[in-house]
Amino acid sequence: MSHQKIILGLEEEIKIFLPNKKFIRRKAKIDTGARTTAIDISIAKKIGLYHVYEQFHALLPKLTVTHNNFKKIRKLINQEIKPQLKKQIPNLYDVQITPATNGVSIRPYVKFSYRLRNKRLNTIASIVDRKILLYPVLVGKRDMTGFLIDPTKNVYRTA
Amino acid sequence: MRILGMNARNLLFVRPYNTGRSVKLARNKLATKRRLLKFNLPTAKLYGSISSRRELFSFDWSTLPNGFALKPNSGLGGNGIVIIYGKNKQGDWIGSGEKTYTTKQLITHVSNILDGNFSISNVPDTAYFEERLTLCEEFKAISYKGIPDIRVIIFNSVPVMAELRLPTKQSEGKANLAIGGVGVGVDLTTGTTTFAHAKHLGEITLHPDYQTALSGIKIPHWNEVLRIAIEAQRAVGLGFGGIDIVLDKKLGPVVLEVNGHPGLEIQNVNHASLRDRLERVKDLSITSTAKGLAISKELFGTHDLPERATPILGVFETVQVFTAANEPQIVRAILDTSLASTTLTKDFAIKLGFQSALTALATVAIPSTIQAADAQQAEAGFREIIKGLHKDLVDIVAVRIDNRYVIRPKIPLTFKLGQQLITTEAAIALDNKLSHPLVIGRKNLTGFLINPGKTK
Numbered sequence: 058m059s060h061q062k063i064i065l066g067l068e069e070e071i072k073i074f075l076p077n078k079k080f081i082r083r084k085a086k087i088d089t090g091a092r093t094t095a096i097d098i099s100i101a102k103k104i105g106l107y108h109v110y111e112q113f114h115a116l117l118p119k120l121t122v123t124h125n126n127f128k129k130i131r132k133l134i135n136q137e138i139k140p141q142l143k144k145q146i147p148n149l150y151d152v153q154i155t156p157a158t159n160g161v162s163i164r165p166y167v168k169f170s171y172r173l174r175n176k177r178l179n180t181i182a183s184i185v186d187r188k189i190l191l192y193p194v195l196v197g198k199r200d201m202t203g204f205l206i207d208p209t210k211n212v213y214r215t216a
Numbered sequence: 217m218r219i220l221g222m223n224a225r226n227l228l229f230v231r232p233y234n235t236g237r238s239v240k241l242a243r244n245k246l247a248t249k250r251r252l253l254k255f256n257l258p259t260a261k262l263y264g265s266i267s268s269r270r271e272l273f274s275f276d277w278s279t280l281p282n283g284f285a286l287k288p289n290s291g292l293g294g295n296g297i298v299i300i301y302g303k304n305k306q307g308d309w310i311g312s313g314e315k316t317y318t319t320k321q322l323i324t325h326v327s328n329i330l331d332g333n334f335s336i337s338n339v340p341d342t343a344y345f346e347e348r349l350t351l352c353e354e355f356k357a358i359s360y361k362g363i364p365d366i367r368v369i370i371f372n373s374v375p376v377m378a379e380l381r382l383p384t385k386q387s388e389g390k391a392n393l394a395i396g397g398v399g400v401g402v403d404l405t406t407g408t409t410t411f412a413h414a415k416h417l418g419e420i421t422l423h424p425d426y427q428t429a430l431s432g433i434k435i436p437h438w439n440e441v442l443r444i445a446i447e448a449q450r451a452v453g454l455g456f457g458g459i460d461i462v463l464d465k466k467l468g469p470v471v472l473e474v475n476g477h478p479g480l481e482i483q484n485v486n487h488a489s490l491r492d493r494l495e496r497v498k499d500l501s502i503t504s505t506a507k508g509l510a511i512s513k514e515l516f517g518t519h520d521l522p523e524r525a526t527p528i529l530g531v532f533e534t535v536q537v538f539t540a541a542n543e544p545q546i547v548r549a550i551l552d553t554s555l556a557s558t559t560l561t562k563d564f565a566i567k568l569g570f571q572s573a574l575t576a577l578a579t580v581a582i583p584s585t586i587q588a589a590d591a592q593q594a595e596a597g598f599r600e601i602i603k604g605l606h607k608d609l610v611d612i613v614a615v616r617i618d619n620r621y622v623i624r625p626k627i628p629l630t631f632k633l634g635q636q637l638i639t640t641e642a643a644i645a646l647d648n649k650l651s652h653p654l655v656i657g658r659k660n661l662t663g664f665l666i667n668p669g670k671t672k
Contacts, residue, residue, distance in 0.1 A: 064665065067553055067658070089531050089666055090552030090655070156651065189619045198531050201668035205528065208553050208661035 063174050065204050066211025071194060072172040076105050080172075086192035086213065087206060092155075093197040094180060096169060097187035100194060106167045110184040112146045113165040122154070122161040130154060134163065150181050176203065219483055220491040229371070229494060230477055233455025239476035242452055243336070245289050246344055248474050255451040257444060258470045260285070265344035272326055277319050280345060286325065288334040289342040294390040296334030298325060299348060312361065312389065350465040354436050357428045357637035358382055361389030366402070366435065366461045366469075368445040369478050369490070370454075373508035374497040375442050376516065377490060378402040379482045380409055380435065385425045386416065393481055398423065400430050401486035405517025407438025413485045428635050441469045442512065446505045448474055456494070488516075526663065527634040530670035535654060536632040540569035540608070544632075547654050551666055555657035557613065558629065558642040564653035565644045570627050573608035574644070580605070582623050584647060586614060591621040598623055610641050622647070634664060 067087050072080045081103060101107045118138065122130050131154050139152045142165075151166035169182035171194075178200050187193055191214055230239075241247050252259045263284055266272050286298040298317070300309045309317040317325075326343045328334070335341040351363050358364070362383035369377045379399050383389045386396030393399050393415060401410040412420050412430040423430055435441065445459040448471050458478025461469050483490050493516060502508045535549045545568065565574065580601055586594050595614040602609045602625065611626040622645075629642035631654075638660050 062667075086554070088552070088554040089668060090550065090554045090651075198668040203669060204667075206553065206666040206668065208658040208664065208666065212658075213554075 062203065062205045064207050064210065065174070065201070066207060067213050068192075068211040069173060069196070071196070073100060073104065073194070074170045074172070075103060083194050084192055085173075085194035085196050087196050087201070089198050089201070089206060091195055091197040093153075093166070093199050094169065094182040095164075095185045095187070095195045095197070096182045097190075097193040098184060099188075101167070101184045104167075104169070106148055106184070109146055109149050109165050109167050113142065113149065113152075113184075116142060116145060117163065120163070122163075127154070127156065127161060130161075153183070155183075173200065174204070217489045218491045219489055220480055220494070222480065224491065225480060226477070229456045233371070234457070234476050235453065238453035238455075242454060242457065242474045242476040243290055245287070245291075245473055246342065248452060249346075251451055252448060252471055255447060257448055257451060258467060260349055260464075260470055260472070261347040263345040263347070265289075265342055266326055266330070267342040269327070269330065272323065272330065277322075283348040284345050285348050286322065286329075286343060286345055288329040289344060290335045290339075291341075292334070292336055293394060294392050296325075296329055298322070301348070349462050349467070349470060352436065352463045352465045354433070355382075355463070356639065357426060358423050358430065358433065360384045360387075360423075360425045362387075362391060363462055365391045365472055366441055366463070367478070367482065368442065368459050368461065369457075369482060370445055370449040370459060370508075371456045371494050372497050372500060373446050373450060373502040373505070374500070374515075375404055375445060375509070375512040376493045376497065377482050377486050377488065378404055378442075379485055380433075382423065382430075384414070384423070386414075393479070398430070399481060399485040400433075401482075402435060403517055404442070405513045407435040407441070409433045409435070411485050411487055413481070422635070426632070426635075426637060428637060436463065437468050439509070442509055443505055444469050444471060446508050450505075526665050527636070528665045528667050528670065529634050529661075531666060531668050532652075533633060533656075535656070537568065537654065538630040539567075542630075548652060549633075549654035549656050550652045551656045551661060553658045553661070553666070555615075555655055556659050557615075557626070557657045558631075558640055558660050559615075559624065559645055559650060559655045559657065560629070560642055561648045561650050561653050562644055562646050563648055565627065567653075568629075570608055570644075573606045573625075573627055576606035577602070577609060577625055582646065585617075585620040585622055588616070588619055588621060591616075594621075594623065613643060615643065633660070636663070 065087050069085055069087055070082055071085045072082055074080050101110055134154055143149050148167055149165055150168055154163050164183035166181045166183050170179045180200050249259050263280055266275055282302045284300050288296040299312050302310050304310055311317055329341055329343040332338040332340045349363055355364050360383050364380055364382045367379045368375050380402055381391040382398040383391045384396055384398055391397050396416055398412055398414045400412045403410055409431055414420055441461050448459045449457050452474045454476055458475040460472040462472050464470050531551050533549055535547055536544045537547055538544055591614040598612045602612050608627045609625055613624055614621040615624050624643035626641040626643050630639045640660050
């Protein structure tokens with residue numbers, strides 16, 4: 058029954074599990090336009106995975122990606138760069154290239170577990186510098202299955 | 217359930233309660249209009265009338281405003297009505313369906329009305345010009361071309377039953393049930409629609425042309441509609457009558473006409489017997505409009521209406537978008553809550569026929585990105601520049617993407633999402649950098665729930 062599904066607003070508080078069995082609460086942005094969840098560097102530091110972000114950007118070869126050579130670069134990343142980086146960086150789960158609105162970006166993914174309402178989600182998240190953005194965590198639609206979203210509920214903060 | 221038939225209606229209710237004088241007055245639309253004005257009730261403004269050939273040939277057509285409705289005084293079923301929307305450059309009148317009329321053609325039409333071509337039993341008639349009413353926003357998604365009207369049956373100053381009548385393609389944009397319009401029952405307490413019925417389709421739940429839901433629509437100004445209906449009945453002096461009310465965009469409820477022999481198909485769409493209801497209010501003594509209204513709501517309103525379920529959408533939806541020329545086009549769109557306004561790519565905007573607006577915009581030098589500090593100033597500046605540049609360029613906005621801003625012009629856009637017709641101002645991404653040609657923003661997602669697990 059669809060009635061029993063929990064209805065999320067656009068802003069939800071989540072509990073992020075830390076390695077020391079404690080947790081922190083953070084406000085997250087529910088965004089149906091995003092596929093996967095993204096976390097800020099500050100969260101990565103808390104869960105002890107900041108080194109992934111640091112090493113990733115140190116080791117990643119310089120690539121100029123445009124919308125034209127996107128598919129070629131993606132093939133290169135999947136076949137060569139990803140296996141190499143995974144060997145070099147512990148806890149790096151995946152490397153993905155995403156065509157975002159602000160241009161194409163290559164992002165490191167790590168394992169990430171948190172609680173959204175009544176559901177514990179053991180999922181993956183990309184580490185991004187979200188310092189200038191309002192929410193340290195963005196929940197993508199991959200983590201929203203089983204929920205319903207009401208776009209008029211808990212609307213985003215504007216400043 | 218005892219359905220009220222035509223004979224019972226005439227013998228038990230029309231004859232005893234409607235005097236000959238009042239029925240005669242109701243049939244004469246001009247006289248009804250004068251009577252309603254005397255009682256300060258809202259009606260469409262009268263611009264002029266023609267009752268003889270001499271008047272017709274001396275009539276000054278330049279006194280008419282650009283938009284008006286030409287009607288026969290004792291017309292039946294909407295026949296002989298001509299709606300004029302404006303004048304073109306040649307000075308011809310523009311009618312509905314992009315039909316044009318020269319003044320000579322209108323004179324011929326008035327002449328036909330005077331001959332009684334459209335009147336009851338073809339007796340000579342009067343033609344009159346009145347204000348053209350406009351469709352209010354709430355009914356846009358359920359009316360094909362014309363304007364819907366609300367029929368309220370009043371007996372002994374108590375609203376007994378109500379019905380919303382919708383124009384369809386079959387009825388050629390007329391809110392007339394006999395030629396294929398859709399009738400929708402209305403709950404008297406809340407003014408929300410209940411069951412729908414069309415002559416050629418039987419019981420229906422969706423509008424035959426737009427596939428929009430017909431139940432659960434809340435009629436605006438409902439108490440005002442009922443109050444005006446009661447007072448119109450009292451003004452005309454009918455004991456038992458049907459009042460037709462139109463909701464105008466600017467004027468609100470306006471009395472269109474008053475009927476001494478109201479139709480009986482209203483019983484089908486309300487799933488109720490008119491006879492039972494009429495007999496219940498027959499012997500009451502009603503002294504004021506407020507009392508009539510209160511009794512009606514208490515006796516005939518259903519208090520436990522089923523709640524209309526909120527439609528659930530997936531993240532990706534197939535949407536019907538209307539082009540600048542109002543042709544439907546199917547497109548796969550993404551529902552993105554992080555965007556406020558619905559946005560489309562430049563390429564898709566061109567495909568929809570907004571090329572001329574974009575060409576007009578090309579004269580303005582718009583930078584690809586703007587620093588956050590300058591965003592507000594730039595937005596205001598461009599808004600000033602695009603004013604009057606092109607009729608489709610309605611606004612311009614600065615949209616934040618990470619720490620920078622991009623400038624996006626806005627155009628009017630109509631699309632159908634989850635059986636609801638949405639009219640909005642959509643932004644154009646000039647750099648074409650969107651994951652889908654159409655991205656629906658959260659402003660247009662009110663009234664929906666999104667299920668991210670829904671894949672179809």
